Amino acid sequence: MYSQAEENYLKTIYVLEKDFGDDVSTNLIAGKTKTKPSSVTDMLKKLAIKDLVLYKKYQGVKLTETGRLTALKVIRKHRLWECFLVQKLNFNWDEVHEIAEQLEHVKSELLINKLDAFLRFPKLDPHGDPIPDEQGRIIKNQSTSIIDMKLGSTGTLVAVKDSSETFLRYLNKKNLALGDKLKVIDIEPYDNSYHIETKTHRLVITNNVAENLLLKNVK
Amino acid sequence: MYSQAEENYLKTIYVLEKDFGDDVSTNLIAGKTKTKPSSVTDMLKKLAIKDLVLYKKYQGVKLTETGRLTALKVIRKHRLWECFLVQKLNFNWDEVHEIAEQLEHVKSELLINKLDAFLRFPKLDPHGDPIPDEQGRIIKNQSTSIIDMKLGSTGTLVAVKDSSETFLRYLNKKNLALGDKLKVIDIEPYDNSYHIETKTHRLVITNNVAENLLLKNVK
DNA sequence: ATATTATTTTAGATATGTCTAAATTTTAGC
DNA sequence: GCTAAAATTTAGACATATCTAAAATAATAT
Incomplete structure (x- = not known):
């Protein structure tokens, strides 16, 4: 081990x-x-x-192939534990990363597979990241970062690239959550910041924030 | 820490x-x-x-007092995780010790208190051991080891002193579980072995095994 | 009361994972 | 293509937690 x-x-x-x-x-x-x-x-x-x-x-x-599979097993554990913390223990999505960093190192194949079943085999973690299966197979999420979207286009927020507590707290404060529909209403060429609109409000985000927001059904 | x-x-x-x-x-x-x-x-x-x-x-x-409280916090975590493993993930009582040995070191007060609530504040772990509360208070279980029982007396198995996989597997094999009513039907003076009777069967156990079985309502 | 035995501690070594400071190699600028 | 800067590696150190072998202390037995 x-x-x-x-x-x-x-x-x-x-x-x-x-x-x-x-x-x-x-x-x-x-x-x-x-x-x-x-x-x-x-x-x-x-x-x-x-x-x-x-x-x-x-x-x-x-x-190496062994290295990749080992990494995927750890990622699987991390993401399943995050699901557990949010779905079963009612943690917020910004509180789970550090705890999952510890839980991911607990050694027991049986444990993680039983946990998987208990959670009803979730496909995504609370940050929208795909959960590898027992064999290390992982669904490639075909999502688009805001920085790759054109002016006027819309999409649904399905994942975040950065799962750090600080970034997620920023999103909470700005009232952004997975599932929200977003529209790009302006792009500022000077600093590449984005003006975006949700059902309830408008806001300006930096290019860095835009890069970390991943959307689906972009039109 | x-x-x-x-x-x-x-x-x-x-x-x-x-x-x-x-x-x-x-x-x-x-x-x-x-x-x-x-x-x-x-x-x-x-x-x-x-x-x-x-x-x-x-x-x-x-x-010291600090040492005792720290130990109790670790024991609290160990026993709560064991409850989780048995009650939620359907582990057997002989499979949980080693995994709980790892889980007990995960650092997060919030985690353990949320887990406690999720499990509905259990008082005993799967081996009948009391679970300390957040302040380190622990219920003293007034149970009697079989070696302190008289010939012909009865009682209910409520806990085991030894929670090792090997001992618990032995009990499984002998069809003994927490909640079983036992009667001491003979004590062999030569080797201090005990003949005991349950609702369904009779068996002979060594003095060592007898010492590790804890009963309540002994009469 | 002393000698023998058992227990405990010390001294020095090892493995893991980290660091700083110095040396080496690569990259980039001109 | 050479030189300066950046990136990387090496050498040597430290902290944690363990070990073996030897020394010190305590317990015991006659």
């Missing part, structure tokens, strides 16, 4: 590969995990020895 | 104080935790510095 530190690195590398393509750099990992690049190098060597990543000095890393 | 290792030591010391009285010895702790006495000494020093135990060289340890 793998240590918590190892599992966290695999998860981070998985996400970074998704976001930035193959061959994730040492500095990128260090940035995400709030560790120093030298610590990352040490860990990458260990992961390479265990055949979880392909690592070439100064060239960054890539997950 | 305390490390998993520290929490485990506190829990162990708490249980040993209950079972053997104050001033728990280094060797006793080493035996329970499957570590070496030298490791125990190292940890006791650390716990003493943090004011969780009173430790005098060669004299054993005692929990």
